[in-house]
Amino acid sequence: MNYHSTANPLHISNFEEAVFKGLPDPTGLYMPMHIPKLPPAFFNQLPELSLAEIGFQVLRPYVGSEIDELTFKNIVDETLSFSIPLRQIHDQVYSLELFHGPTLAFKDVGARFLARVLGHFARLSNRSITVLVATSGDTGSAVAHGFYEVSNVDVVVLYPKGKVSDFQRRQMTTLGKNIQAIEIDGTFDDCQDLVKKAFLDRNLQDKYNLTSANSINVARFLPQMVYYFWAVAQLKSIYAPPKNLPVNVSVPSGNYGNLTAGLLAKRMGLGIDHFIAAANANNSFPNYLTTGSYSPQPSIATLSNAMDVGAPSNVRRIDALYNSDSNMIAQDVRSGSFSDQDCLQTIDYVYNQYKYILDPHGAIGYKALSLAPENGVSICLETAHPIKFKEVVEAVIPSPVPMPSHVQGNSKDENIISLNNDYPIFKEYLITSR
Numbered sequence: 001m002n003y004h005s006t007a008n009p010l011h012i013s014n015f016e017e018a019v020f021k022g023l024p025d026p027t028g029l030y031m032p033m034h035i036p037k038l039p040p041a042f043f044n045q046l047p048e049l050s051l052a053e054i055g056f057q058v059l060r061p062y063v064g065s066e067i068d069e070l071t072f073k074n075i076v077d078e079t080l081s082f083s084i085p086l087r088q089i090h091d092q093v094y095s096l097e098l099f100h101g102p103t104l105a106f107k108d109v110g111a112r113f114l115a116r117v118l119g120h121f122a123r124l125s126n127r128s129i130t131v132l133v134a135t136s137g138d139t140g141s142a143v144a145h146g147f148y149e150v151s152n153v154d155v156v157v158l159y160p161k162g163k164v165s166d167f168q169r170r171q172m173t174t175l176g177k178n179i180q181a182i183e184i185d186g187t188f189d190d191c192q193d194l195v196k197k198a199f200l201d202r203n204l205q206d207k208y209n210l211t212s213a214n215s216i217n218v219a220r221f222l223p224q225m226v227y228y229f230w231a232v233a234q235l236k237s238i239y240a241p242p243k244n245l246p247v248n249v250s251v252p253s254g255n256y257g258n259l260t261a262g263l264l265a266k267r268m269g270l271g272i273d274h275f276i277a278a279a280n281a282n283n284s285f286p287n288y289l290t291t292g293s294y295s296p297q298p299s300i301a302t303l304s305n306a307m308d309v310g311a312p313s314n315v316r317r318i319d320a321l322y323n324s325d326s327n328m329i330a331q332d333v334r335s336g337s338f339s340d341q342d343c344l345q346t347i348d349y350v351y352n353q354y355k356y357i358l359d360p361h362g363a364i365g366y367k368a369l370s371l372a373p374e375n376g377v378s379i380c381l382e383t384a385h386p387i388k389f390k391e392v393v394e395a396v397i398p399s400p401v402p403m404p405s406h407v408q409g410n411s412k413d414e415n416i417i418s419l420n421n422d423y424p425i426f427k428e429y430l431i432t433s434r
């Protein structure tokens with residue numbers, strides 16, 4: 001499959017180049033040249049297929065002959081090696097739990113796929129690559145875990161000292177092997193600036209094959225399609241709601257990558273009626289749908305902080321899918337903005353009524369179901385485990401949030417390098433450690 005830039009249809013790359021470059025040019029994002037429709041036979045079989053089988057069939061056309069079939073099958077199997085269960089909250093309202101991966105958030109899916117694809121291409125061309133990533137917490141841990149023990153790839157993750165939670169820091173600093181965590185005496189923006197300078201530094205770039213693991217990379221965004229198919233498969237095989245009920249999916253959104261992946265799944269033929277783009281106070285996208293003009297805003301801090309994005313990048317991809325026609329988008333997507341108070345009330349209400357514990361992101365998604373057409377099946381994406389936002393959740397519900405068994409008792413030693421916020425020092429570190 002070839003990919004073109006949303007800013008320039010003549011700028012075309014194959015899958016490998018799109019993955020290595022991340023961004024085609026300063027103003028565009030990569031989009032697949034065409035979106036294949038899956039055959040009726042696939043949809044008839046869907047309820048009987050496993051998550052990994054669905055992943056293989058959905059993603060295969062986007063990679064094509066660039067990765068041989070057996071290798072690709074292994075990549076998909078390893079990416080999707082944790083469960084993504086659909087749970088009934090009540091009646092026709094379900095939660096798709098995307099938080100059973102190693103770092104307890106849906107970003108594990110994209111990070112694991114990207115890591116394996118990059119590792120494969122690096123080995124094939126006999127290159128060693130270094131992934132540089134700056135993080136305010138969640139992305140760094142998902143990327144670090146995704147790349148852990150992937151050969152030919154080293155990861156250097158920068159985070160602002162004292163500004164990530166202990167839980168997040170330990171997820172980056174206790175892995176070891178090919179993962180090095182660096183704390184910078186500065187802010188997240190300082191970390192981001194150091195990484196940007198390194199990418200622009202030609203003699204570093206040429207010598208060390210630096211790559212980013214940015215969230216807009218096609219290899220992070222495409223695999224997110226798979227769990228929309230998997231949700232419908234489980235709905236049919238486990239719960240079997242009446243056939244004529246339309247299915248609506250609510251997506252807690254920040255940079256809108258998850259929503260874009262769902263829209264692509266619909267284009268491939270998946271029977272989802274409406275998407276609900278659930279926003280917190282960062283309301284550029286819901287405003288776009290109501291006013292028809294898109295104006296990015298500075299981001300506002302909220303309790304659902306992974307959604308605090310004032311200028312969501314993937315709006316360019318959504319525009320590319322709908323010819324920048326907000327009325328066309330609104331035929332498939334409804335969107336609204338909800339407050340921190342809505343978020344807390346929803347966590348409280350859903351726990352009281354149904355004993356189901358939502359995290360602050362899932363709570364915005366649940367609340368936004370109020371925008372869904374009536375009399376349908378509603379699926380709400382639960383994008384993070386509530387334990388990650390324990391302080392917020394436990395202030396509302398009467399009992400402690402249980403710690404998932406696979407992350408219990410991480411007592412491994414931390415390995416941290418401490419650096420000042422200074423580019424020459426950071427560069428020196430990169431050179432001496434490679």
Ligand SMILES: *Cc1c(COP(=O)(O)O)cnc(C)c1O
Pocket residue numbers: 105106107138252253254255256257258259306307361383384
């Ligand atoms: C990243 C993130 C989101 C937002 O997803 P986008 O694809 O950026 O819209 C929502 N919830 C959680 C927990 C996240 O980590």
